[in-house]
Amino acid sequence: MTRLPRASAPARVRIRPMTADDSDEVAAMRVRGWQHAYRGMIPQAYLDAMDVAAEAGKQRARLAAGDGSVANLVAEAADGTLAGWAAYGPYRDGEARTGDGELYALYLPPERIGQGVGRALLTEVSGRCAAAGLPRMFLWVLKENARARRFYEAAGFTPDGAEEPFEVGGVAVPEVRYVRALVG
Numbered sequence: 001m002t003r004l005p006r007a008s009a010p011a012r013v014r015i016r017p018m019t020a021d022d023s024d025e026v027a028a029m030r031v032r033g034w035q036h037a038y039r040g041m042i043p044q045a046y047l048d049a050m051d052v053a054a055e056a057g058k059q060r061a062r063l064a065a066g067d068g069s070v071a072n073l074v075a076e077a078a079d080g081t082l083a084g085w086a087a088y089g090p091y092r093d094g095e096a097r098t099g100d101g102e103l104y105a106l107y108l109p110p111e112r113i114g115q116g117v118g119r120a121l122l123t124e125v126s127g128r129c130a131a132a133g134l135p136r137m138f139l140w141v142l143k144e145n146a147r148a149r150r151f152y153e154a155a156g157f158t159p160d161g162a163e164e165p166f167e168v169g170g171v172a173v174p175e176v177r178y179v180r181a182l183v184g
Helices: 020-037 044-049 052-065 119-131 146-154
Strands: 011-017 071-077 082-093 094-106 135-140 158-168 171-181
Touching: 011 119, 011 135, 020 044, 020 052, 020 071, 020 082, 020 094, 071 119, 082 119, 082 135, 119 135, 135 146, 135 158, 146 171
Parallel strands: 094 135
Antiparallel strands: 011 071, 071 082, 082 094, 135 171, 158 171
16 A cells, blocks of 8 residues: 655644535535636636535535445544545445545645645545555646646546546536555
């Protein structure tokens, strides 16, 4: 297994499973994260229309309806606030499941970017996937999201050549797939 470098201080967070009580903070983090990271990549009208309360409802519903195949983790700061959120599970290749893992989401409040929280979450997810015997982990990232692409590349992920459009707000936004070996 390839190890990621340890998160650098000051990312002193406790990573734990997400609960329904975290839904409001996770929703706010996701909405603010999209509005911050995807400005200029996603139609602005879509970003402006994102609603934290609606997203919190979706988060609660996904947690309640989950079959256990998707794991949601949060990074909790010393003051009890959430500093990050990640979701992962089996790789989705259309309707088929493969024997690989996939990082579905990793979001931080914009003010937490660069503090090591994202690295701590990614390290935890990678470790859990490796411990489950998954040989690889995939993720999709917006092609134009240079900051995220640098982050994942620094963590050992490489683009594998696959691209797909992601439809959002009536616009096709290209995504690229990244992969990293976990065991072997």
